[in-house]
Amino acid sequence: MFRRTRFAFACLLLTLACAVAWAADGPGKAAVSSAHELATDAGVEILEKGGNAFDAAVAVSAALAVVEPESSGAGGGGFWLLHRASDDFSVMVDGRETAPAAATEDMYLDEEGGVDRDRAINGALAGGIPGAPAAWVHIAETYGTLPLSDLLAPAIRLAEEGFPVDAKYQALLNWRAHVMKRWPETAAIFMPGGEVPAIGDTIRQPDLADTLRALAEKGRDGFYAGEVARKLVDGVQATGGLWTLEDFADYEVVEREPVRTSYRGYELVTAAPPSSGGIAIGQMLEIVEPFDLTGMSRADRVHVLAEAMRRAYRDRALYLGDPDFVDIPTGMLLSENYAAGLRTTLRLDRATPSSMLAADPDRLGKESSDTTHFSLIDSQGNMVSATLTVNLPFGAAYVPPGTGVLVNNEMDDFSAKPGEPNAYGLIGFSANAIEPHKRMLSSMSPTIVIGDDRTAVLGTPGGSRIITMVLLGILDFIDGNGPESWVSLPRFHHQYLPDEISIEPDALSDAEIEALEEKGHTVTVRNRTWGNMHGVMWNRETGELEAAHDPRWNSGGAVVVDIDAK
Incomplete structure (x- = not known):
């Protein structure tokens, strides 16, 4: 018994020595690539403060939620694939949205049994329970080295001071503007003056800054409980959505083996x-x-x-x-x-x-440039590959008043009806049917x-x-x-x-x-x-x-x- 224990201890020491040697052999530099230069800058800012790749990933994610609202946000979710160099550990942090407790398998079917595509992609009923803020907190607390308030500071600054409209923002808003105009308070944030802004115009989001500040100060409870949660739930329910405070309290990030x-x-x-x-x-x-x-x-x-x-x-x-x-x-x-x-x-x-492989109606899928991704490596050799989303551009195109948070329309990633294609032309069956608290299938x-x-x-x-x-x-x-x-x-x-x-x-x-x-x-x-x-x-x-x-x-x-x- 003693010999086996001593041998196991020696193996452990050897493993740790190898891990330390691998970590010491990090590149000594860092690399960040994201969909927006301001989000990349946020990641570099955190790395230069002494943060690791996981700290930087939170900063980049939150900054993208501000400057690229067409593609991701605090009202959405994503997958963060993390690799820690010190012990060669990899994990996928699953911050995917979940179906509300009141969701039903047939909730998007009309009286004739067909899928009501408008209800499935536009407005509050289309939204799953957001996972991104919980994932940011989880990554910061479990793998990061700096306080969450430091990691969210660049995003809060960008929300308060604003960012310039670019061609991508303008092009995707042109596609969704007619939907967004159904909710004037939402349109006022992203379409100041009631029209699609010109390239170079500044978009400011003071309500979103306040929401991010609550998250920075109170952690998970700053978003999933208290005033922010009440505003989100009240705003969604007022326009026909199903979110409840219990849904927010029940949301959990899941760590998955890649x-x-x-x-x-x-x-x-x-x-x-x-x-x-x-x-x-x-x-x-x-x-x-x-x-x-x-x-x-x-x-x-x-x-x-x-x-x-x-x-x-x-x-x-x-x-x-x-x-x-x-x-x-x-x-x-x-x-x-x-x-x-x-x-x-x-x-x-x-x-x-x-x-010849299986039979189903041939349907044309739509193209999309929404969702977002970033990749980074820090000087120690830690790595993050993260893909984030609100589904279609600008999600459901609806913001609960006073929150600045765009509701996702991820519920359309479920199979609303067996064999019926979603907005991307992808079909599904019972494995991806709508169920309470279930995560919808993703291509990320x-x-x-x-x-x-x-x-x-x-x-x-x-x-x-x-x-x-x-x-x-x-x-x-x-x-x-x-x-x-x-x-x-x-x-x-x-x-x-x-x-x-x-x-x-x-x-x-x-x-x-x-x-x-x-x-x-x-x-x-x-x-x-x-x-x-x-x-x-x-x-x-x-x-x-x-x-x-x-x-x-x-x-x-x-x-x-x-x-x-x-």
Whole structure:
């Protein structure tokens, strides 16, 4: 017994020594890439105060909630994938929204049994219980080193002093302005003067500053109890929503073991359910493992990847949901044998119609540039990949008076009716049906990829296309390229239904499109790009850090700064 104890103690000492050595080998610099330069600045400000990556993640998240209200906010949620260098520990902090206790499976059905899309996406009834503020508090208290008040200070300052409207804010508000005008108090915040503001105009949010200040001073209770909670609940109920003070009191952040898989010698640490991203990405990579993708023609490579996407999105609809409510066959979905079975139906010369895998009506999905993502690495080698959302741009387009908090419309991410597509064209069945306190399925896919000498941290917004964008970024990293390349890649996507390959303008040549059509694919060239990827990379061999933001929007901020390891 003594010998076993002594041996275990020696192993523990060896493990700790290795962990300390790994931590001491941090890059000595930090890299931050987010969807808004002011949010990136907030992260750098905290790092320069001596905070770690997790402190900076709270600051960036809160700042994005202020300066990018079209994409995330205190009224939304997200997934924060954390990696702590000192002990090689990784965890996914699940701050996903939950259904109110009064929610029912058929709450969005009309008298004829169809889905009332307006009720599902516009106004207070569309909102799940927010998770972002609870996640900020949890990350700060569990993994951070600085007081929450320090971490929220940049966001409070931005809310009080204001930020300039950029092209992304203006473009997405143009899409949602007609809905926002239903609630004049909401429109007054984001559309001063009643019209979509010009680029460069200043947006100030004093009520939001007060809400953030309450959170900074009182922690979780500053948002989920007391005056702020009462204002949120009263405002939602006054316009037909279901939130209650009990819903707020009951909300809990959940720590989840990330999905872990490997591809070509690289380890992937990625999002776990209720994200569908990690399982879907792992399944796609398992399907394509035997193929020499780099040696294929461009058209053949797109064909093979689209076929893998088709099968993974089919399984997404059938099996995935909130793991606290549904038994998800994760082992099966990520197994080599299951992938081999799916691969037997994959022909190199011919597309497999989705109708041959399962039958459901073909529906057209909408494109989206909402949601947001940031990636960062600190000087110690700690990492965060975080994807945050309010669902559609500006969420439900409604702010409970006196709070400054935009209500999300995440309830539309549930399956409101079996087989019926949501706003992104994604279908679902009983695994993702609406239930009280349940978390809705998500496509958010924050990911860390670890190789022998290089590590990537990446993710993106983009609705149903998130998963395939991250897949393409992972493959590009493994092919030897850096973040400037990942974030700039031309993008293509297949999500099972509609049965088509969607591509960005100029993503494929006419000859490549023709080759895919000869295989039986329908190729749809969209009239605009999608996504807003942000990535950082640590080359451990050279010690260099790189950071890049998506060129599709010019509001992003990506920096590498010299910060001595603390």
